Amino acid sequence: MKLTKLAFALCASVALPIMAQATELEVTHWWTSGGEAAAVAEFAKAFDATGNKWVDGAIAGSGDVARPIIISRILGGNPMGATQLNPGKDADDLIAAGLMQDLTELATAEDWATILRPKSQMDSCTLDGKVYCVPVNLHSGQWMWTNRKVYEDAGIAPPQNWAEMIAAAPALKEKGIIPLSLAEGWPIGLLTEDLIVAIAGVDNYVAVYQDRNMEMARGAEFAAVFKAIDEARQIIDPKTVVPQWNDAVALVIQGKAAANVMGDWAGGEFAVAGMVAGTDYDCLPGLGVEPVLGTGGDVFYFPKSEDPEVTKAQLAMASMMVTKEVQVAFNLKKGSLPMRADVDLSAANDCMKKGLEILDNGTKVFPNNSQMLDRDSLNQINDVMKEFFSDLTITPEAAQEQFAAIIEAAPK
C-alpha cells in the first residue's frame, strides 16, 4: 500500500491539488472470466485505496462487442470514466476528435518513457508526441504449445519447432491424433502472422506491415510463408476445426491434439488443467524457430470529462496502474508480462519467464500488428487467410497476391 500511496502522492503533487472526496469511476473492460476478473480486482483494490471508487462495467466479448458500446457512450455524452480499448489505430479517430484525456503531463512527471518498456508499447499510446493511454501489460501471440505426452506415446521426440511439428504430423494422424488444432476465425490470422515472423523473419514482417514494402510482400520470402501455410492446411482436417481458440487449446490439453499455435494467454488454460511447462507441455516462443516476442497488450483510455473531479480521479487511476506493486499483482493474476522491468516476478511460471528473457534482450521484440495496420485491413487479411485455409483450390500464389493487395491498399 505504501507504494501506491507514494505514487498517488507523487501524481497528486504534480498533476493535481489535494483530493477532496471519493470520485466514482466506471471502468469498461472485457475481462470477465475467473482469472481475468481476479486481475481486475487488483486494480479495483488499488484504486479504491487512493480514496476513489472503482465501478466495474464488464462487457464480455472482447473489443467487437465493447467497441460500439464505448463509442456510443462517448458520442452520447455519457462516457465511462476509463475504458479498455485496443491500442493503436483503433483509437486514433477518438483522439483526433479530442474525446480522450491527454495524459502527457502525468507520463512526463512519472517518466513512463523510462520505466515502462518496450518502447513500441508506449509508442502505441502516443500520438503526435502526446500520451493518451496507459499500457498495463504485454501479451505476445507467437507461441506454439505442444503436449509432450502425445508425442512420446507415439514414439516421437516432442518437436522443438514448427518444421519438426509438421514432420511429425503424418505419424500422429495415423494414430488418430490431430497434429495441429485450429479454431475458426481470427486464430487463423494469428497463425499466419506467426508463420510470417517465424519464416520470413521479424524484420521482413515489420517491413511489410509497417513500412509497406511491396516488393517484399510479393517476394520470395513471403512466398515461402504461404508455402508453409499451404503445408499446414494440408494436415488439418476441416472436421477438426473448432469454434473458439480455447476449444483448440483444450484439444491439446486433453491429448486429442498434439500442438496448437496461440498467444501466451493459452498458458492460463494449461495452468488451470494442472499441467507443468517443460514436463507436460512445451511453450515455444516464435514457434520454436527463433525466440521473438510481439508486444501486444492491454491499454486503458480515459474519455475526456468536463468534471475536474473526474479528471483528477482518472489521473490517479492511470498513475496507479503502472506502480510496481500493482503491476506485479495484476500481471501474475492475468498471466501477462509487466510493463516495468524493475519488478520482481519470481513467482512467474516457466513460459512467462521465457517471455521476460526475450523482453530483456530487447532485440527480438517487435510491435503488435494493430500498431502497424488498421483493424479493417487486418480483418481483410483474416478473410483471405480463412478462405485459403478452407478452400484447397486456392493456390498459395493467389493467396499471396490477395494478401499483398490488401497491404497495398491499407491506409498509412
Added chain:
Amino acid sequence: MTAMSSASTVTPNGAKPKPMFAPGRVLIYTLLIVTSIYYLIPLYVMVITSLKDLDQIREGNIFIPTMKPTFDAWIKAWSAACTGLNCTGLAPGFWNSVFITIPSVIVSIAVASISGYTLANWPFKFAEWCFTILLVGSFIPYQVFLYPLVIITREMGIYSTLYAVIFVHTVFGLPILTLLFRNYFASLPEELFKAARVDGAGYWRIFFNVLMPMSLPIFSVAVILQVTGIWNDFLFGVIYAGPTNYPMTVQLNNIVNSLQGVKEYNVEMAATILTGLVPLTIYFLSGKYFVRGIAAGAVKG
C-alpha cells in the same frame, strides 16, 4: 400447469376430439410427435448439459444424460456467476429487465396500435407514405441505426436513461406491429365503425369503446412479439439504457461470451433457460389469445 390446460381447451371449434386410434389419426399424431422431437432435441441437450458437472461435460456424449444430476449450475447462474467483479449471477439484472420491458412493451404497442388504427380507419395520404417507409425500414439491419439513434436520443435529452431504451424499442417494434394492427382493424366489419360515427363517437371513443374491446387478442399477439424481442435484447439495453439500468442479458452475455478460462457450459445453459422463462411464461399464459387473436383479425383483411 393451469396455463397449459387452459391453453389446450381452445382447440376444437366444433366436435369433440376423435378417437386416437383411427388410421388417419395415428398418422397425424406420428407426424406431430416426430416433428416435436426435432424441436425438442436442442432443449433436451441444454437441460441435460445444465445438470452435468464440467468433468461429465468434457468426457461425455452431448446426448447422454448424467446419472448424477446436480442443480449447482442453476444456482450459480441465478445468484453466483461472476461477470467481472460482480459475482451476483442473473438475479440483480432481472428487475432492470422488468423495468425496461414493461414500459417498452406498453409504449411500443400504444404507438403502433394507434398508428394502425389511423391507417385503417382514418387514413390520409401522408400517413400511408410513412407506412410504406416503415415496411421498407423493417428490412434494414438494426446495427445501422445505432449511431444515429445515439445522436437522436442525445438531442432529445434522454440518452442513457430508461426513456431512451423505451424510445428505441418503440422505434424497432413499430413496423411489424403497425402492420399487424392495421390489418386487424381493417378486417373488422366496417358497419361497426360507421354506426359509431353516426352515434357521434369521435376518434378516441371509437378506439377505446368500440375497437379495443374487440381487439384484446391482437393486443396479446403484440405483447408476445414485443416481450420476446425486448426481454432478449442485449445491444440496445447496454447502449441506450445507461449502466444503472443494464438488463439481465448483459450478465447473460458476460456469462456466455467470456473467452478466457474454463468454459462453464452447464452454467451457460442454465442461464439461457432461466432468461427464457419470462417469455415462455407469457407464451403459456396467452397461448389462448394468441391463436384467437390472429384468427379474428388479420385474416379477413
Added chain:
Amino acid sequence: MSEVKRPNPLFRNLTAKLAASPMIFIVLVVFIGSTIWTVASSFTGIKTLPIFTPQEFYDNWVGWDQYVRLWNTPRWITSITNLAIYGVLYSGFAFIIGFLLAVLMDQKIRAEGVFRTIYLYPFALSFIVTGKVWAWILNPAFGLEKTVRDLGWASFSFDWLTNRDMSIYTVVIAGLWQGSGLVMALMLAGLRSIDDEIWHAARVDGIPKWRTYLQIVVPMMRPVMITIFVIVASGSVRVYDLVLALTQGGPGNSSQVPSMYIYEKLFVGALAQGTAASSVLLLATAIILVPWIIVEFGKKSRS
C-alpha cells in the same frame, strides 16, 4: 356563428393526424434521418467515429470508392449469394412447415397447447446459446455424426457444419427450428378464422379435404400470409446472431451473410464501408418492396 365554416383540409380529422404524429415523427426522424445519414456516409472515408455536420461530410467525401471496394470484395459477393439461398430456402420452408404443422394441429387433436408450445419455444430463447447447442449437435467431432458412429454405423457422415459447400444449409436448419413455430402459430390462427360454413359447403360438394385447403382456404388467408411474409423476409435479411453462433461465417467465409459484414465494418474502423453495404441492401429492398407495397396496401385502405 350558426353556419359551420368549411374546415381547412389540413385540419380535417385533426385528432387522427395528431394521434399518428408519433409514428410520423419516428418515420421522419429515425427512419428517413438514419437512411439519409447512412447513404451520405457511404460516400465518405470515415473510419471509427460517425460524422453528422455538412462540413464534415464535405471534408471526408470520397465519391464511389466504398462501392468499388464493396463489389470487389469476394466476401461480400458470397454474403449476397448466401442471403439469396437463405432467404429463399428459409422463407419457403418456413411457409411449408408452418402450414403443414398448422394443418396437422387443426385436426382437432388432443394436447394442442403442448404441441403449440413445443413448436414455439425456440423463439423465446436467446440465440447466442441455442446456436451453440446447434453447433454442438451438428459438429462432426462430437455431435450427431460421432454419436451415430458410436452406435455402430461407422460410415455415417454428416459434416455440413465444417463443409464449405454445405455450411449455409446448417444455418437454414437452425433458422427453421427457431422461426417456423411462429409461422405455424400465425397460420393456425389464419385457419381458425375460416368460417365453418365453408368447410360444410365443401364437404357437401364432395371436394376432398386437401383440395379445400389448397384451393379455398389458402386464398382466403392472403392477409395473414402477407403479415407472415414481411416477418419472415425481414427476419432473413437481418439474420445475424444465428450465423455468428452457429458457424461464425465459416468455414472460411462460406456462410457469411450481409448483416455480418455490415456489423463488422461499422465497428472495426471501416464505418463508411459498413454504410455502403447497408445502402446496397436498402436500395435492393426498396426496389423490390415499394411497388409491391403500393399495389398491396394502397388499394385496400378505406376512404
